[in-house]
Amino acid sequence: MVLEGLRNAVTKFLKGGSTYKDSVEEFIKDLQRELIKSDVNIKLVKELSENIKKKALEEEPPSGISRKEWFIKIVYDELSNLFGGDTTPDVEPKKIPWIILLVGVQGSGKTTTAGKLASFYVKKGYKVGLVAADTYRPGAYEQLKMLSNLSGAMFYGDQNNNKAEEISINGVEYFKNKNADIIIIDTAGRHGYGNEKSLLDEMRNISNKVKPDEVILVLDSSIGQKAFDLAKQFHETTPIGSIIVTKLDGTAKGGGVLSAIAATGARVKFIGTGEKIDELELFNPSKFVSRLLGLGDLDALLEKI
Amino acid sequence: MFEGLKKAFQKLSNTIKDKVEYKELKEDDVEEVLEDLKLDMIENDVAFDVAENIIENVKKELIGYKVKRGESVEDVIKDSLKNSIMKLMEYENNDIITKIKNKCSKNEPFVIVFLGINGVGKTTTIAKFSNVLKKNNISVVIAGADTFRAGAQEQIDVHAKRLDIPIIKGQYGGDPASVAYNAILYAKSRGICTVLIDTAGRMHSDVDLMEELKKIIRVTKPDMKVLVVDALTGNDAVEQARLFNDNIGIDAIIITKIDADVKGGVAISVSSITKKPIIYLGYGQSYEDLKKFDPKEYVNNLFD
Ligand SMILES: Nc1nc2c(ncn2[C@@H]2O[C@H](COP(=O)(O)OP(=O)(O)OP(=O)(O)O)[C@@H](O)[C@H]2O)c(=O)[nH]1
Ligand SMILES: Nc1nc2c(ncn2[C@@H]2O[C@H](COP(=O)(O)OP(=O)(O)OP(=O)(O)O)[C@@H](O)[C@H]2O)c(=O)[nH]1
Numbered sequence A: 001m002v003l004e005g006l007r008n009a010v011t012k013f014l015k016g017g018s019t020y021k022d023s024v025e026e027f028i029k030d031l032q033r034e035l036i037k038s039d040v041n042i043k044l045v046k047e048l049s050e051n052i053k054k055k056a057l058e059e060e061p062p063s064g065i066s067r068k069e070w071f072i073k074i075v076y077d078e079l080s081n082l083f084g085g086d087t088t089p090d091v092e093p094k095k096i097p098w099i100i101l102l103v104g105v106q107g108s109g110k111t112t113t114a115g116k117l118a119s120f121y122v123k124k125g126y127k128v129g130l131v132a133a134d135t136y137r138p139g140a141y142e143q144l145k146m147l148s149n150l151s152g153a154m155f156y157g158d159q160n161n162n163k164a165e166e167i168s169i170n171g172v173e174y175f176k177n178k179n180a181d182i183i184i185i186d187t188a189g190r191h192g193y194g195n196e197k198s199l200l201d202e203m204r205n206i207s208n209k210v211k212p213d214e215v216i217l218v219l220d221s222s223i224g225q226k227a228f229d230l231a232k233q234f235h236e237t238t239p240i241g242s243i244i245v246t247k248l249d250g251t252a253k254g255g256g257v258l259s260a261i262a263a264t265g266a267r268v269k270f271i272g273t274g275e276k277i278d279e280l281e282l283f284n285p286s287k288f289v290s291r292l293l294g295l296g297d298l299d300a301l302l303e304k305i
Numbered sequence B: 001m002f003e004g005l006k007k008a009f010q011k012l013s014n015t016i017k018d019k020v021e022y023k024e025l026k027e028d029d030v031e032e033v034l035e036d037l038k039l040d041m042i043e044n045d046v047a048f049d050v051a052e053n054i055i056e057n058v059k060k061e062l063i064g065y066k067v068k069r070g071e072s073v074e075d076v077i078k079d080s081l082k083n084s085i086m087k088l089m090e091y092e093n094n095d096i097i098t099k100i101k102n103k104c105s106k107n108e109p110f111v112i113v114f115l116g117i118n119g120v121g122k123t124t125t126i127a128k129f130s131n132v133l134k135k136n137n138i139s140v141v142i143a144g145a146d147t148f149r150a151g152a153q154e155q156i157d158v159h160a161k162r163l164d165i166p167i168i169k170g171q172y173g174g175d176p177a178s179v180a181y182n183a184i185l186y187a188k189s190r191g192i193c194t195v196l197i198d199t200a201g202r203m204h205s206d207v208d209l210m211e212e213l214k215k216i217i218r219v220t221k222p223d224m225k226v227l228v229v230d231a232l233t234g235n236d237a238v239e240q241a242r243l244f245n246d247n248i249g250i251d252a253i254i255i256t257k258i259d260a261d262v263k264g265g266v267a268i269s270v271s272s273i274t275k276k277p278i279i280y281l282g283y284g285q286s287y288e289d290l291k292k293f294d295p296k297e298y299v300n301n302l303f304d
């Protein structure tokens, strides 16, 4: 596939031949190329590869490990640190009820993800409520309602009200009375540019009123270089606490998520790997980094080191 | 719209003006400028491979070029790049409205299938295009052939009602091909000119769902298969365009969400991969927010 190039580079690299320094230079070039193809922000690519190069040339590997293997490890560490290292994300509610607000660009997968999250928490034994606060998109209400049935979560919506803010407040109140443990608010898609400025105000107002415990940015893995600006704009409107990357069952590598992390400081918690309600996985940095680099067997390689 | 890419090309004038004073261009003269330009394109969402290709072509054209007296090198490079991009974007694009009218005058409905990955804007685009047809006094029926995604039926139904357009719906879990077929029968029996088939979003890499789509195509024998692509897409636009085109064979492209202050490079990526015309751009969520794509205007605008 697309990243065949890098895999070959690694093989070439591990086999050796040229001097360490030359190999590093060559590898950095290939690395940059593959990161760019994976939609990692160009400026980030430059930064990352500078750091990697510096470490690779400065640090000495522990005895028994070839410098080249050591170098692969540096690449991996540098990238996985951006994802918060190797710890599994903490997805337990810190208080009851735990209020989650889902935000993101049109079509990124918010409503589907709301259903998936509900299902995830219901299976863990929590009482979950879904709030339909998208008053723009036709069928949004029915979509979330169907997903709440599938997930076993409760549902709140009001088709006679076109104020997302009011629906959100009422929904949270409704579910507090029902003793929900987790309340998930699904909002309309928005990008916030041009005519959509008012949609940013709407989002800010919802957030100010319901005071969510966690604002989650839902990010489409196929997004290109615009990811940074968009994430930054969302973060400036309502601080983003976590990120969920969707549609990773396609061919997109998902490098845009690095931009979103850089712009928000948020952590990736889940990934979406399909349209079905159970196609949500806990985020695994090492798996994701392998994907980003097109290295299927990174884990095996790292175990060796 | 597409401001990023435009800015990238404007910058060109400042970087190269003083660099080259020779009469015959050599690789060294253009190498650095073109490398910069390639990065600029990539930064504006032209897919990596596509940008690389364009720059390679331009480089070939430029090396050995004899700069004439009074001719500016800047213009030479700009023109070469512009022509190169133009060649990638200009594919035969006969007016779709005329095509529909022609077929309708023979009492046959013109059938269009809209396809693409999840959430790009297929359903909304169908609503917008129905509105265009209505304005042209062309009759239309919608086939709600997304029987899979939660809320898909209600979504397209609301659009049809608002636009006052007939719709043939399906049942969740039902066969999308038969919904589409029923809509064609409906059009034939009532002399309706256009059938717009809304399909469920699917990953171009999903073999089963691509088979399902092929079945819809087999059954409906559409006059046109339109690929819908989200303007926010990065390098994956190449994979989407390639796989849908290889598996299904697309006739035209519509790019959506260009109102999201997008970079603009996607248009170049998908054109160069599919060699099919981009016919419309979607630029908002209202029915009016669809406009014809004009490659000349697009390219000229980039180099203004
Ligand atoms: N293949 C795949 N499709 C997904 C995934 N997550 C969501 N989708 C699909 O993406 C499309 C858009 O999802 P929605 O949940 O409607 O997106 P949204 O962000 O709520 O959209 P708006 O409310 O219109 O902004 C649907 O077809 C979903 O089935 C995923 O992980 N993989
Ligand atoms: N800003 C903006 N939003 C758009 C545009 N086109 C579509 N959308 C929005 O994008 C979201 C997804 O649009 P849909 O038409 O449901 O996309 P789809 O491709 O049919 O989605 P699936 O059927 O789930 O695969 C909706 O919120 C639309 O309002 C556009 O040109 N600009």
Ligand SMILES: [Mg+2]
Binding pocket: A110, A111, A112, A134, A137, A140, A186, A187, A188, A189
């Ligand atoms: Mg939604």
Ligand SMILES: [Mg+2]
Binding pocket: B122, B123, B124, B146, B152, B198, B199, B200, B201
């Ligand atoms: Mg749809």
